[in-house]
Amino acid sequence: MRPIIIAGGGIGGLAAAVGLARKGVRSIVLEQAAELGEIGAGIQIAPNAFHCFDSLGVGDQARAGAVFIDKLRLMDGLSAEEVVHIPLDEPFRKRFRNPYAVVHRADLHGVLLAAARESGLVDLRTSHKVERFEQDESGVTVHCAARAPIAGAALIGADGLRSPIRAQIVKDGEPRVSGHTTYRSVIPTEQMPEDLRWNAATLWAGPKCHIVHYPLKGWKVFNLVVTYHNDVKEAVAGVPVPVEEVMSGFAHIHPRAQKIIEHGSNWKLWVLCDREPVENWVDGRVALLGDAAHPMLQYFAQGAAMAMEDAVCLSHMVEAYPQDVEKALRAYQSQRIVRTARVQIDSRLIGEFIYHPGGAKAMVRNEIMRSLSAQDYYDRLEWLYGGTGLTEAT
Numbered sequence: 605m606r607p608i609i610i611a612g613g614g615i616g617g618l619a620a621a622v623g624l625a626r627k628g629v630r631s632i633v634l635e636q637a638a639e640l641g642e643i644g645a646g647i648q649i650a651p652n653a654f655h656c657f658d659s660l661g662v663g664d665q666a667r668a669g670a671v672f673i674d675k676l677r678l679m680d681g682l683s684a685e686e687v688v689h690i691p692l693d694e695p696f697r698k699r700f701r702n703p704y705a706v707v708h709r710a711d712l713h714g715v716l717l718a719a720a721r722e723s724g725l726v727d728l729r730t731s732h733k734v735e736r737f738e739q740d741e742s743g744v745t746v747h748c749a750a751r752a753p754i755a756g757a758a759l760i761g762a763d764g765l766r767s768p769i770r771a772q773i774v775k776d777g778e779p780r781v782s783g784h785t786t787y788r789s790v791i792p793t794e795q796m797p798e799d800l801r802w803n804a805a806t807l808w809a810g811p812k813c814h815i816v817h818y819p820l821k822g823w824k825v826f827n828l829v830v831t832y833h834n835d836v837k838e839a840v841a842g843v844p845v846p847v848e849e850v851m852s853g854f855a856h857i858h859p860r861a862q863k864i865i866e867h868g869s870n871w872k873l874w875v876l877c878d879r880e881p882v883e884n885w886v887d888g889r890v891a892l893l894g895d896a897a898h899p900m901l902q903y904f905a906q907g908a909a910m911a912m913e914d915a916v917c918l919s920h921m922v923e924a925y926p927q928d929v930e931k932a933l934r935a936y937q938s939q940r941i942v943r944t945a946r947v948q949i950d951s952r953l954i955g956e957f958i959y960h961p962g963g964a965k966a967m968v969r970n971e972i973m974r975s976l977s978a979q980d981y982y983d984r985l986e987w988l989y990g991g992t993g994l995t996e997a998t
């Protein structure tokens with residue numbers, strides 16, 4: 605088989621390359637940036653993401669850089685009282701056959717990059733900005749800015765939220781700007797208020813705003829992610845901002861939570877975007893993967909996990925139909941589309957009903973969430989954390 609071309613060298617694109625390499629399939633990864641890398645922030649890794657690392661043969665390396673937190677903790681941002689916590693101890697790990705952890709994005713990306721390089725089957729090309737594709741019955745041709753066309757057996761668009769490959773297949777224009785703005789900072793652990801240095805992924809939920817923090821990098825630093833609704837209409841990413849701008853969305857919450865933001869530094873903002881789930885992201889020899897296929901708000905902390913699940917599924921399908929790549933891509937989509945659409949939809953709902961409600965809605969949230977046992981939470985998460993969504997046949 606000629607190589608499969610992958611547009612985008614993010615977590616999804618690299619996971620796809622590693623997955624294909626494990627099945628003996630060569631790939632060419634085309635990344636627009638001059639260097640392969642990830643932003644310097646944290647990411648939550650649920651058991652379904654660890655199942656993917658195991659499947660991609662990098663489970664031990666991913667675990668080596670992880671902080672294994674004890675609980676997911678929900679704090680009421682107005683009263684500063686704990687609403688509930690979900691324990692992540694042995695019963696959780698036993699139930700889902702893997703832990704819940706937090707890792708630094710660059711470490712995670714680095715694990716996949718090393719595996720891609722070591723495989724000898726992945727041709728990594730930076731400074732390749734993909735613009736469009738053509739295809740016929742024998743293969744695809746990918747056109748990049750100021751480069752000669754590149755031919756392959758198939759094309760995977762793992763090129764993120766504004767994928768030009770998606771534009772050609774789905775034709776659904778610009779992403780939906782949510783009007784929620786996220787600010788990120790990573791601070792040395794000694795700058796984190798001592799009484800909040802919890803071994804937990806902690807969410808402070810307030811009306812139209814929230815704060816998330818957890819330890820990273822062997823407890824050397826804390827990851828801070830704070831979000832509020834400011835109804836901005838324009839999507840921007842990674843822009844440095846002063847702390848005063850960050851604080852302005854949190855004047856109404858408890859001083860104990862506000863203090864966390866004061867300790868942040870080098871804040872950068874992202875305006876959050878997603879898209880409506882769609883029924884098709886495959887066209888012949890071309891398919892989408894990760895955020896290009898199903899971009900979601902971050903409230904379920906599952907975007908990268910879904911991209912990795914896609915990658916695992918794709919590699920299984922290419923292996924299952926070695927003579928028929930179009931059939932493989934259709935099978936891949938049919939396995940992935942409902943699960944990823946569900947996470948997209950749930951991510952919006954979680955934002956509305958858990959992260960950002962105020963008034964009576966927040967009281968209802970607290971009452972419902974307090975009434976559930978750890979077992980209840982595990983049961984509700986079974987569909988997501990219990991596997992990777994692949995059917996038995998694969």
Ligand SMILES: Cc1cc2nc3c(=O)[nH]c(=O)nc-3n(C[C@H](O)[C@H](O)[C@H](O)COP(=O)(O)OP(=O)(O)OC[C@H]3O[C@@H](n4cnc5c(N)ncnc54)[C@H](O)[C@@H]3O)c2cc1C
Pocket residue numbers: 611612613614615616617634635636637646647648649732733734735762763764765766767768786829874893894895896902905906907908909910911
């Ligand atoms: C605040 C926040 C917190 C999050 N937290 C979590 C979490 O805890 N857990 C989790 O699982 N997920 C989380 N996510 C989601 C996760 O970050 C994304 O879903 C995931 O990174 C998507 O990976 P991807 O490879 O599909 O896309 P991307 O990471 O966007 O990668 C796309 C790659 O393609 C490249 N590219 C783009 N256009 C072109 C082109 N034309 N030609 C060539 N290359 C191109 C880009 O440079 C990039 O390298 C969070 C997201 C946000 C915003």
